[in-house]
Amino acid sequence: MTDSTITLADVAPEGTAMLTRRRTLFAGLVAATMIAVLWLAAIAVPPTSFGAISFLVLFTITLPWSVIGFWNAFIGFWIMRLSRDPAVTVNPMAASIRGDEPITATTAILMCIRNESPEPVERNLQPLLEGLVAANVADKFHVYVLSDSSIPEIIAEETALVEAFTAKWHGVIPVTYRRREINTAFKSGNIRDFCDRWGANHDFALTLDADSYMPADAVLRMVRITQANPTLGILQTLIVGMPSVSVFARVFQFGMRLGMRSYTLGSAWWQGDCGPYWGHNAIIRLAPFIAHCHMPVLPGNGPLSGPVLSHDQVEAVMMRRAGYEVRVLPVEGMSFEENPPTLMEFGRRDLRWLQGNMQYWQLLGMPGLKPVSRFQLMFAIQMYMGSPAWMAMTAIGVVLLALSSGPSGQYVPVEPGAGTLLFAIMMLMTFAPKIATIIDVLLTPSLRRAYGGTLVFAANIAVETLFMLLLAPLIALSHTIFMTRLFVFRDGGTWTSQTRQSHAVPWSMAFAKMWPQSLAGVAVLTIVALKAPQDFTFALMGAAGLVLAPAFAVVTASPALGRLFARIGICHLPEENIVPAALAPLHLPAIEVNAPSLKSGAH
Numbered sequence: 001m002t003d004s005t006i007t008l009a010d011v012a013p014e015g016t017a018m019l020t021r022r023r024t025l026f027a028g029l030v031a032a033t034m035i036a037v038l039w040l041a042a043i044a045v046p047p048t049s050f051g052a053i054s055f056l057v058l059f060t061i062t063l064p065w066s067v068i069g070f071w072n073a074f075i076g077f078w079i080m081r082l083s084r085d086p087a088v089t090v091n092p093m094a095a096s097i098r099g100d101e102p103i104t105a106t107t108a109i110l111m112c113i114r115n116e117s118p119e120p121v122e123r124n125l126q127p128l129l130e131g132l133v134a135a136n137v138a139d140k141f142h143v144y145v146l147s148d149s150s151i152p153e154i155i156a157e158e159t160a161l162v163e164a165f166t167a168k169w170h171g172v173i174p175v176t177y178r179r180r181e182i183n184t185a186f187k188s189g190n191i192r193d194f195c196d197r198w199g200a201n202h203d204f205a206l207t208l209d210a211d212s213y214m215p216a217d218a219v220l221r222m223v224r225i226t227q228a229n230p231t232l233g234i235l236q237t238l239i240v241g242m243p244s245v246s247v248f249a250r251v252f253q254f255g256m257r258l259g260m261r262s263y264t265l266g267s268a269w270w271q272g273d274c275g276p277y278w279g280h281n282a283i284i285r286l287a288p289f290i291a292h293c294h295m296p297v298l299p300g301n302g303p304l305s306g307p308v309l310s311h312d313q314v315e316a317v318m319m320r321r322a323g324y325e326v327r328v329l330p331v332e333g334m335s336f337e338e339n340p341p342t343l344m345e346f347g348r349r350d351l352r353w354l355q356g357n358m359q360y361w362q363l364l365g366m367p368g369l370k371p372v373s374r375f376q377l378m379f380a381i382q383m384y385m386g387s388p389a390w391m392a393m394t395a396i397g398v399v400l401l402a403l404s405s406g407p408s409g410q411y412v413p414v415e416p417g418a419g420t421l422l423f424a425i426m427m428l429m430t431f432a433p434k435i436a437t438i439i440d441v442l443l444t445p446s447l448r449r450a451y452g453g454t455l456v457f458a459a460n461i462a463v464e465t466l467f468m469l470l471l472a473p474l475i476a477l478s479h480t481i482f483m484t485r486l487f488v489f490r491d492g493g494t495w496t497s498q499t500r501q502s503h504a505v506p507w508s509m510a511f512a513k514m515w516p517q518s519l520a521g522v523a524v525l526t527i528v529a530l531k532a533p534q535d536f537t538f539a540l541m542g543a544a545g546l547v548l549a550p551a552f553a554v555v556t557a558s559p560a561l562g563r564l565f566a567r568i569g570i571c572h573l574p575e576e577n578i579v580p581a582a583l584a585p586l587h588l589p590a591i592e593v594n595a596p597s598l599k600s601g602a603h
Helices: 013-044 051-081 086-088 119-134 152-166 186-201 216-228 247-272 285-290 311-321 342-363 371-403 415-443 445-450 453-485 507-531 533-547 549-555 559-568
Strands: 109-112 141-147 175-179 204-209 233-239 284-285 325-329
Touching: 013 204, 013 216, 013 233, 013 247, 013 415, 051 086, 051 342, 051 415, 086 342, 109 119, 109 186, 109 216, 109 371, 119 152, 119 216, 141 186, 141 325, 152 175, 152 204, 175 186, 175 204, 186 204, 186 285, 186 311, 204 216, 204 285, 204 325, 216 233, 233 285, 233 311, 233 415, 247 311, 247 325, 247 415, 284 285, 285 311, 311 325, 311 342, 311 371, 325 371, 342 371, 342 453, 342 507, 342 549, 371 507, 415 445, 445 549, 453 549, 507 533, 507 549, 533 549
Parallel strands: 109 141, 109 204, 141 175, 233 325
Antiparallel strands: 204 284, 233 284
């Protein structure tokens, strides 16, 4: 075990100076862009009325997320196009190893589960352990299945499966199964319990969720990088979605695949040693984590008090505060996860993250944080604050339209030319991360082939764009309703485990969960049709997803439609076109549905 304190003298001063220049440039670009866009917004919507002033104030709240996303994507695009090794450009530690160094550190593989089917746990761990054995490093690893399950039937199934798994690997790689009776502090408490009981026995820990998968060569690369860099506290991988037979997961993760790489490269370029931690598919240095990353219990009795739900980014800023670097390794194909298979499951996870991020209000004043770390907590809050701001802008406009006289009312007075330009700029900034990767794919022959060719790729972009036009207002209104519950009614709800397998959503459930969205959409379209019919088409683009919310939930959860999408290649990922050796042992249904026609091999 290494000492748990790192001083500034251990960090290369030239690296610090370079990061300072990058951060100063990035902050200047963001500030200048926000000032320019707000100036244009004031021209487009002159602040001469209550409605116009309200619009500008709310628009200002939404702006940072779009502007920062744009510059992350812009920087990421140029790194993708101009750098021989983009990962090394933003994370020099990636170049500190050859790849054949002996593994000297001991690593705990932590699989955290709670009330979910245990079969994927075994499926995802088996190839990893086989790869470690093949690399002759099995003696340096220990698997811990850390369960917080509470449902008797699942506990019985889980216990039987893990006991069989433990017996299978007995004498090769030790497997320890521990189930807590009470899941105190949720997942962060689960990890902390491991740290208190076994953390001192290991140098590093690889954190995994039940839906996580990492091949052995990726894990060994991370271990070697962490071994070679004693100032590295957390190394986070770029996580991509595994091929799925769920319509919702397929289309959603296709869009995420387009946006994440450019965004992550761009953000890593200026965040540097203050990188993100997403709670899984990452390696952590245990000594400083145990010493410095204790999660606080937030004071009070409301939904924003108690244990921290979104613990990962808090652990990242605490690790950085202790003098250790937090870095991301933005390489696709190293790290996979299963995305929620339905709108319902996605919403449940998203709202839990929302509640966790809102707890950061109480953590912004933590002493000793780096400026970038404090910004990251603020930005995590702002990520969700934009939704109620957009909904409030829409509500004010619709109310003003409803109260206006005559058949051709207005939401707020808008200067047509400036308004059109403002709209175009906002669309460009919103979609910039995806646009950056789309251009990169189209300019790279191997990537074009991996996505099925130009025509197939273009068709899938169109499908994903329509999907997001329908999904975005649903997400925004769900955030708004939930935040109203949090801050007005002091109700955060009760969180249950996720259902990760593809499954149908009954119409009755869809209507029960989505009727507020449908009602809001119908109200907006009715008022626009009566008061401003010339704007009905534009309003339909924003409100169609609300009106169709129950149908959207049911259709995108259809297992039959999902299998059809997988078979004909709608929104397929590169791994479905050329199957990498790392995924072959998982026998994923989305790949096997086309097994006779697929090629195998790394790409």
